Amino acid sequence: MNLHLLSQAVLQILGLKYATVKYRKMQKAIDSYVLKVEYALPFDGEWYTINGGVTKNTSHSWEVLPQRFAYDFASVDEEGES
Structure with missing residues (x-):
């Protein structure tokens, strides 16, 4: 390294x-x-949430506090491919 x-x-x-x-x-x-304000995502169109959530069961990084409520998004084409 x-x-x-x-x-x-x-x-x-x-x-x-x-x-x-x-x-x-x-x-x-x-x-x-x-929440006191409404947030908007920095992209348009239809996207899928592939990881993330607001509970320990749905969050993929619950133990990493700064990433606790992180979401991972992916866009897919008509065949469902990212």
């Missing part, structure tokens, strides 16, 4: 650790948060 990739990996791990510590303190606020 070259030094550039190693440094990127270390920085990503440190960033996730920092975010986990920061957001763990805010856990109660996150669990009871009520």
